Amino acid sequence: xxxxxxxxxxxxxxxxxxxxxxxxxxxxxxxxxxxxxxxxxxxxxxxxxxxxxxxxxxxxxxxxxxxxxxxxxxxxxxxxxxxxxxxxxxxxxxxxxxxxxxxxxxxxxxxxxxxxxxxxxxxxxxxxxxxxxxxxxxxxxxxxxxxxxxxxxxxxxxxxxxxxxxxxxxxxxxxxxxxxxxxxxxxxxxxxxxxxxxxxxxxxxxxxxxxxxxxxxxxxxxxxxxxxxxxxxxxxxxxxxxxxxxxxxxxxxxxxxxxxxxxxxxxxxxxxxxxxxxxxx
Numbered sequence: 197x198x199x200x201x202x203x204x205x206x207x208x209x210x211x212x213x214x215x216x217x218x219x220x221x222x223x224x225x226x227x228x229x230x231x232x233x234x235x236x237x238x239x240x241x242x243x244x245x246x247x248x249x250x251x252x253x254x255x256x257x258x259x260x261x262x263x264x265x266x267x268x269x270x271x272x273x274x275x276x277x278x279x280x281x282x283x284x285x286x287x288x289x290x291x292x293x294x295x296x297x298x299x300x301x302x303x304x305x306x307x308x309x310x311x312x313x314x315x316x317x318x319x320x321x322x323x324x325x326x327x328x329x330x331x332x333x334x335x336x337x338x339x340x341x342x343x344x345x346x347x348x349x350x351x352x353x354x355x356x357x358x359x360x361x362x363x364x365x366x367x368x369x370x371x372x373x374x375x376x377x378x379x380x381x382x383x384x385x386x387x388x389x390x391x392x393x394x395x396x397x398x399x400x401x402x403x404x405x406x407x408x409x410x411x412x413x414x415x416x417x418x419x420x421x422x423x424x425x426x427x428x429x430x431x432x433x434x435x436x437x438x439x440x441x442x443x444x445x446x447x448x449x450x451x452x453x454x455x456x457x458x459x460x461x462x463x464x465x466x467x468x469x470x471x472x473x474x475x476x477x
Contacts, residue, residue, distance in 0.1 A: 198241045203412040206241065206278060207233045208472035211443045213274035215466040216476065217290040218457045224291060224299065227453035228345065229271035231376050231410070231438040236275040238415040239341065243423070248280040251308035259338045260327055262312060264320020265345035265374065266300040267455070273297050276309040278474075287477045318351025320344060321371060325361045328369040328431075339426060342371045349373065350388050355400075361431040362401025369431040370422045374409065376440045378451040397433045409436035444469055 198206070210233045218224035240246075244259040252258070263272050270290065277284040282296075289295035296305035300315030312323050324342035331338060348354065361369055373393070377383055390396075394404045403425050407418030415436075422432045440454070441447025444466040458466060 200413050200416075203234075203237055203241060203416075205472045205474060206237045207412065207443070208470045209474040209476075210237060210271060210274045210278065211470045212467055212473060212476060213277075213284075213287055214270040215444065215458055215463055217270050217273070217287055219460075219463040220288070221291040222457045224270055224457060225267040225455045226270065226444075226458070227378070227440040227447055227450070227455075228265065228268040228374065228376065230444055230447065231440045231442045232268060232271050232343070232374055233443065234412050234415050235343070235372065235374075235409050235436060235438075236271050238412055238419060240275050240279040242416055243419045244341065245338065248276075248308065251281060253311055255311065255327070255338075256334070257336055257338060260311065260324075260331075260340045262320045262324040262327070262340070262342040263301060263314050264324075264342055265317060265348050266314030266320075268345075269297070269299060269301050272301060272309075276307075277477075279309075281309040282307065284475075284477045317345070317348040318353045321354050321357040321361075324369060324371065325357050325366055325431075328361075328366045329364070331368055332366070337368070339423065340369050342369070344371065344373050346373055346375050346377060346390060346393075349390060349393075358397065358400045358402070362397075365401075365429045366431045367427050367429050370419075370426060370434065371431065372407075372434040372436050374438055375435050376438045378440045378449075378454065383451065393435055401430055403428070403430040403432045405432065405434050407434050407436045409438035410442045 214229045218226045246258040290297045296307040301310045302313045328340040408414040447453040
């Protein structure tokens with residue numbers, strides 16, 4: 197278990213990794229990645245129980261995480277490296293030819309920690325529901341965690357999975373929506389807003405919690421509350437409020453940083469705002 201300060205230090209390093217990875221190839225998605233750095237750090241260091249080596253695709257008797265909004269792969273890859281799934285030096289290959297670290301997570305290269313390809317939005321929750329049911333059928337009492345983007349909820353497949361999980365009481369499932377209210381073309385409110393997200397999920401039979409996703413102590417408390425609420429007949433949803441681009445002032449709160457890379461000057465500004473380093477790759 198990490199202390200709150202240790203978690204914050206890891207978050208700082210993860211942010212450094214994100215901006216350096218995206219800058220190096222001038223391609224990728226820094227905004228959502230930065231906004232979820234606290235969530236990933238707390239989840240992998242203080243919440244989930246897992247075995248990184250040897251990595252098992254099946255994930256039997258361990259907690260499993262599914263990333264649905266796969267474009268935020270930089271934060272996922274950095275987290276996996278710092279959690280011991282593969283050497284952090286491999287982060288330097290992000291989005292390069294023949295790299296295992298593709299722009300969206302993929303399985304054919306066999307990157308440890310990746311259990312589904314998630315380039316297409318709207319599919320991760322369905323996969324997570326299936327894994328959770330499989331665990332229940334096999335008397336595996338571990339949890340399945342899944343992260344979705346809020347803009348991603350505009351995909352209809354999500355609502356079939358939401359209905360199914362609630363109806364069937366898939367209560368070892370903990371889903372989180374990154375509620376940053378931004379998507380590639382603008383604010384979710386302007387494009388296709390989510391009115392009363394809590395009420396929608398509760399109407400489908402889910403237990404719903406709220407969480408500040410940009411404070412490590414709040415994230416840890418929120419995820420522990422979700423675990424305490426699980427196993428009681430309902431799947432659990434966390435509505436996680438975050439700021440896109442969190443930790444880099446000129447990226448924060450703007451949809452424009454959904455999928456563009458910083459230039460040399462912007463990279464240095466971002467690194468200067470995240471000075472705590474555990475060792476850059």
